[in-house]
Amino acid sequence: MPERLSFAGLPGLVGAEVAVSGWFTVGQDRVDAFAEATEDRQWIHTDPARCARESPFRAPVAHGFLTLSLLPAMLESALVIEGMRMGLNYGLNKVRFPAPLPAGSRVRGRWTLGAAEPIEGGLQLTWDVTVDSEGGTRPVCAAEFLVRAYA
Template identity: 35%
Template sequence: MSRLIINSFEEFKEYTGKELGVSEFHKVTQDQINLFADATLDHQWIHTDPERAKNEGAFGSTIAHGYLTLSLVPYLWDQIVRVNNLKMMVNYGIDGLRFANPVKVDDEIRMRATLAGISDLRGTIKTEMKVKIEIKDQKKPALSANLIFLYHFL
């Protein structure tokens, strides 16, 4: 898989309305779910107790925290696009976030990203990325959102 390389605002702008790419699949393991539970202090049994989740849960297994799925965006984004010539990039916001389908333990997920909009705010570049986190062999995505990033080019 090759990443899209962007070197300037002008290059970025050329992709407005276009799909930027799709990441590789990433398998979400019980170990990763447990580590996220430890980091966030969210040890709800639907995430951390495989036996109880199998017997009592609605999904037949443990599921990843929605915010764990969301937190994988930087990792997956890095596989899609590399933006060069930056002073820094800042996460600015999320619009329309929806957790549409649970990610079960050992599911494989990937991200699909489209540049929905871009503007130059006196040297700060505001981008709006339409993203979907897809689950392998599922029609309905795990999540969809419009992510807003601010880029400061050199």
Template identity: 35%
Template structure:
């Protein structure tokens, strides 16, 4: 796995329609799920009570919050692409988000990203990324989405 380096709009533009890369795998832990539950005040037993989730849940154990899996995108994204010469980058939107499969505690996930479109808005670059969060050993991804980022180059 190697990180793609982008220095300008023109370099970004060369990758439209192409896969930008895939992150390393990240293991979802019960501690991470519990900390996310504390931060979001979402303590549903399917996430935070491993014994009950194993005995009564539909998945054989606790699952990660869908929004936890979405929240690790910045961490995984930085492993795929490094954009230089920036004033700032802004998360602008998420389109067509679909949670396709739950992520169990202990699952390994990674981000796969393709540059779907890029627009130069008078110096601000709007990028549209097709992403999927893959689960190791599973055919279906945890989620798919179109992420929209704004890049302000220097």
């Protein structure tokens, strides 16, 4: 069940973890579809047999950008902002992929509001998001995700 927050109350939540998404499965089928969509078919992502022989991970790993592309869906599954008419992806600041994400894993995002700065008609929200894999010891992604939110 997503957290429910008020648009007007967002500035008061800066520095707080406000939501955790549900789990998203990143199966080999999703990795392969992403490889086709982006034309990034590097064997480390798409060839389980070769990965078993040659990769230090012994299995295919998801593209870092695939993990990153799940951020909007994770945020939407985790949070409803009442009074927000529309939100736009404004970009990213820092992005890191501290650990590989083996195909077949489940991931979820932890959302901390880093900033809520006024803009014309709304707020620019800086979300500090950490993406964890189920059973992992380190995050698979850490990023500052910028959203322009309009009331």
